[in-house]
Amino acid sequence: MKDCRILITRPEPENTLSCERIRAQGWTPVTLPMLEIAPIQDAAQRNIIRAQVFDIDTFDYVIFVSKNAARLACEWLDACWPMLPIGVHWIGIGQGTTQSLLDEGVPALSNPGHTTEALLDWLKPAKMTNQKILIVRGVGGRPELGNKLEERGAKVSYLSLYERKKPDYSAQTFFMLPDINLIWVTSGENLDNLSEYVAMHKPEWKTLPILTPSIRVNEQAKKMGWINASCANGADDNSLIKATEFHTGK
Known part of the structure; x- marks a missing residue:
């Protein structure tokens, strides 16, 4: 498949970065974000966030669930901490999230896998008892990680930095898109929104190859x-590019 047109459904700003990587591979990106990331703007909520960030040195572990969580958290850390506190274990779920933290000077570690489930397998249950853990995420994120950690005796708090919204697209948006050969989705919510639009405007897309970030998704x-769904074993560009190479025979 020489001229592969790939639908990229990541939210911005990651969508633009993924498109650049795809062009470098010789493929054609087609951008259609299926999530909008809206940083918290309410003044009262931002005051609460600021207080939580100032107290971040009281936690044993800080876990970032996404690149957006890492990006926005680093902005808050820069504003509140001229130097990062010592003694905190910084952890990113997935290589892309971890690399985003490293790029900002946060000495983060990543579990060998790329999912919440893999992280839970990696964190030793015996070492979680009475540990204070802060999970950095969007408003209303998946509860599984926090629930499982609490079952292991950890004391879990949440730092919610953004809201996720479904973009508003018209039928005209889909009518104007070029033919698509392959689709990238990077989260379950991303897939939900895409599937709703596809049911209304592009039901034929259900037969296309679609790459997902995890077995769960x-x-x-x-x-x-989606009859041609494949797991890319990661939501980062490298994992999705590798899976795309397999599909295109590159």
Whole structure:
């Protein structure tokens, strides 16, 4: 597949960066974000966030669930901490999230896998008892990580920095898109929003190859009628590019 047109559904600003990587591979990106990331703007909520960031040195572990969580948290850390506190274990879920932290000077570690489930396997249950853990995420994120850590005896708090919104697209948006050969999705919510629009405007897309970031999301895609769903074993560009190379025979 020489001229592969790939639909990129990441939210911005990551969408633009992924498109650059795709062009460098010789493929054609087609951008259609299926999530909008809106940083918290309410003044009262921002005051609460600021207080939480000032107290971040009281935690044993700080876990970032996404690149957006890492990006926005680093902005708050820069504003509140001229030097990072010592004694905190900084952890990113997935290589892309961890690399975003490293690029900003946060000495983060990443579990060998790329999912919440892999992180739970990596963190030793015996060492979680009475540990104070801060999970940095968007408003209303998946509760599984925090619940499982609490079951292991950890004391879990949340730092919610942004809201996720479904973009508003018209039928004209889909009518104007070029033909697509392959689709990238990077989260379950991303897939939900895409599937709603596809049901209305592009039902034929359900037969296209679609790359998902994890087994959980891949099973979700198949249940939603995506007959050619494959797991890329990661939401980062490198994992998705590798899976795309397999599909295109590059």
